Amino acid sequence: MRHLLTTKDLSKSDALRILDTATQMAATQEREVRKLPTLRGKTVVNLFFEDSTRTRISFEAAAKRLSADVINFSAKGSSVSKGESLKDTALTLQAMGADAVVVRHWASGAAYQLAHGGWLHGSVLNAGDGTHQHPTQSLLDAFTIRKHLAPGGDLSGFTVAIVGDVLHSRVARSNVYLLTTLGAKVVLVAPPTLVPVGIEPWPCDVVHTLDQALDTYEIDALMMLRVQRERMTGGGFFPSPNEYSRIFGLDGDRLRRLPDHALVMHPGPMNRGLEISAEAADSPRSVIVEQVANGVAVRMAALYLLLAGEEAAQ
Amino acid sequence: MSRPIVINNAHLYGDTVASLLIEDGLITQVADTVETPDGAVVIDAQGLVALPGLVDLHTHLREPGREDAETIETGSRAAARGGWTAVHAMANTNPVADTAGVVEQVYSRGQEIGLVDVYPVGAVTIGLKGEHLSEMGAMASSKARVRLFSDDGVCVYDPVIMRRALEYVKTFDGAVVQHAQDLRLTEGAQMHEGEVSAELGLAGWPAVAEESIVARDALLAEHVGSRVHVQHLSTAGSVEIIRWAKERGIKVTAEATPHHLLLTDESARTYDPLFKVNPPLRTQADVDALRAAVADGTIDIIATDHAPHASEDKDCEWAAASFGMLGLETALGVIQKVLVDTGAATWRDVARLMSEAPARIGQVDHLHGRPIAEGEPANLTLVDPKAAWTVTPEALASRASNTPYGGIELPGRAVATFLRGVPTHLDAQLEGAFA
Structure with missing residues (x-):
């Protein structure tokens, strides 16, 4: 694996290798000394064109625990409005000798362009590009589901429902492909206004109310997506936050309709009271906080396989 | 001599x-x-x-204003190399070609260079803002003798403004050349809305945003008895509407670009902004429908929509990049590839599509698109x-x-x-x- 850009291209064996490696990484994090020497001498750049403190510190922690040198490069704003272009930034990082670039960008495709533009030689790890993909988020989601429901196995026979703004969600896009590759059935739950036109080839079902999803499927994991308030008011994607909550929100009643073993997930940050009630977020079924911890292990695995994978294989 | x-x-x-x-x-x-x-x-x-010199009804020469991307001189040279003897220069320059002064300047500069006749297209509205009609009469009676008016790059969106423009150009037997794009349906749009955009996470430019304007303008042209020319038809649905309008006797003509006849939205998978164009590249079904429409005459002409952009406007994120691609030098080769070599059209048809019909629509057929004959x-x-x-x-x-x-x-x-x-x-x- 040279880059990690999208889950669509990830084979089942690659995905399982990342998850297995993440399991090993997680085990090392139980030790007293959590730092591994694996990536000593390697430089990892966190290149963030969009604010995301959570994702950045997760990658930073992952890289540091592998003993890599970490440079945080915050390049806010678009290349049109201000600052230097993606190309110039890439050339700068190349000149500084980045072995891996973790990139978060507001533009769909920016990670792909960095990897294929011929501007830099290091590995590119997509930490979220526009409304396209966020592979490590879906890997940590898969890791979390697997840990609870299918230790050591794949996700065959499990059903995962993803609820919310699918149209603008890189988390949904990443998960649809990855979870399906791992054998799970994916159900998207969203108002028709937030389902992309052209979704037909996606390997998943689509329903338009959470109740319908709860009635129709035996859901093993329920993933609530963050809904941005501005999509309701200015965007006109649906009438009001209240109506959204009523039809798509996970409240106590709906929580109790899930099977006993079902997991409640959220990529964060949550809008409590909008897409998820406090009761659901804080319930024993919620693995939301654990997802954050698992994120570090998965990102360690991804960095390790990108940067040390070939050496390790020899 | x-x-x-x-x-x-x-x-x-x-x-x-x-x-x-x-x-x-x-x-x-x-x-x-x-x-x-x-x-x-x-x-x-x-x-x-041997063909009559080619006539492009849709060229961006960028001068005045963006001489870093193209000038009348470099664009003229590109045109000559591509086989063109006349090009119609779009009005979206800076300043906009919405006055007699600007169109005369562009026309004269073209004559001075002498590689190709440059016919300025005047703006329909002042500053391409879609609010007030520009002084089309002054442009028509200027030395540039403007007959085509377009806010190309932007749709003349307001139906009342469009109606008035269609009526007004009758004074000098002009035509309104429309960039058909519903602005509300395409806010922030990046590529054709369909399966590829859904996967790539790029905001969609739906076919209906073009088709609804094509239909509206055909009906408006019928209502006031004017001529409308629809630029860069890109969807199978637009083809159907044009076919219907022509059967109904509406005075509508339409163009297709070489790129819409060859490339599809699949090319966006590279995220290479070289493939970002407006209207966007569509599906293979649309490409097939456009080719058939060119072959059966529903689409009247081939036009390049030659749109030069400086490298910094293309060497960037897809969403930050400008719309448009070069076309003057490659048009003939692409048309041979997609129409002649496939048997969909003959060279005789190419002469009609790329010279005679555009000269007629542009009202330069006393000089261009003439028969290859004595005198x-x-x-x-x-x-x-x-x-x-x-x-x-x-x-x-x-x-x-x-x-x-x-x-x-x-x-x-x-x-x-x-x-x-x-x-x-x-x-x-x-x-x-x-x-």
Whole structure:
């Protein structure tokens, strides 16, 4: 694996290798000394064109625990409005000798362009590009589901429902492909206004109310997506936050309709009271906080396989 | 006076073989063989197709305002190399071509350079803002003799403004040239809305945003009895609407670009902004429908929508990049590839699609798109349909290099272009004849 850009291209064996490696990484994090020497001498750049403190510190922690040198490069704003272009930034990082670039960008495709533009030689790890993909988020989601429901196995026979703004969600896009590759059935739950036109080839079902999803499927994991308030008011994607909550929100009643073993997930940050009630977020079924911890292990695995994978294989 | 030129054994319109004599800017003889006058330049045109000089109804020359992307001079050279003898320069310059002063300047600069006749298209509304009609009458009666008006790049969106424009241009028998795009349905749009955009996470530009405006404008043109020309048709649905409108007798004409006849939205998977264009590249089904519509005459003409952009406007994130691609030098090769070599059209059809019909719509048919016959102006293009070439972006004459065809082989090209008998482009092998 040279880059990690999208889950669509990830084979089942690659995905399982990342998850297995993440399991090993997680085990090392139980030790007293959590730092591994694996990536000593390697430089990892966190290149963030969009604010995301959570994702950045997760990658930073992952890289540091592998003993890599970490440079945080915050390049806010678009290349049109201000600052230097993606190309110039890439050339700068190349000149500084980045072995891996973790990139978060507001533009769909920016990670792909960095990897294929011929501007830099290091590995590119997509930490979220526009409304396209966020592979490590879906890997940590898969890791979390697997840990609870299918230790050591794949996700065959499990059903995962993803609820919310699918149209603008890189988390949904990443998960649809990855979870399906791992054998799970994916159900998207969203108002028709937030389902992309052209979704037909996606390997998943689509329903338009959470109740319908709860009635129709035996859901093993329920993933609530963050809904941005501005999509309701200015965007006109649906009438009001209240109506959204009523039809798509996970409240106590709906929580109790899930099977006993079902997991409640959220990529964060949550809008409590909008897409998820406090009761659901804080319930024993919620693995939301654990997802954050698992994120570090998965990102360690991804960095390790990108940067040390070939050496390790020899 | 310039030396007489004899063109021997050319395939006129890809059909009959004949020889031509050009003197003083005119075709003075068309015959099986012509006698070579003293001092004449002789061109052996065996295997070459002679077409009337090509006429582009849709060109962006960027001057004034964005001379870093293209100038009237570099664009004229690109046009001559592509086989064109006339181009219609769109109004979205800076300042906008919405006054007699700007259109006269553009027209004169074209004449001064002399490689191609540059006909300015006037803006429909002041500053392309869609609010107030520009002084179209002044542009029409200016030295530039403007007959086509367009806010190209932006749709004339307000139906009342569109109606008034359609009515107003009747004064001088002009036509409104529409960039059909519902603005509300395409806010922030990046590419064709469909399966590829859904996967790539790029905001969609739905087909209906074009089709609804095409339908509206056809109905408006019918209502007020005016002529409307629809630019860069890109969807199968638009084709159906144009077909319907023509059957109904509405005075509507339509164009298709070479890129919409060859490329699809699949190319966006590279996230390479060279493939970002407005209207966007559509699906294979749309490409097939457009080709069929060109073949059956529903679409009247091929136009390039040649849109040069400086490298910094393309070497960036897809969403930050400008819309548009070069087209003047590659159009003929692409059209040969998608229409002639596939049997969908003959060279005779190409003469109609790329010269005669655009000259008529642009009302320059007294000078361009004329028959290859005695007494006619010697505006001619010689095409070598066997001269395959691989497109090298940096080698193009345009100042910009944003072609989507870099590295692609095209089957043929213009090897000579004559404007009023003067060679404006000569392939290396023909240059010797003029030495």
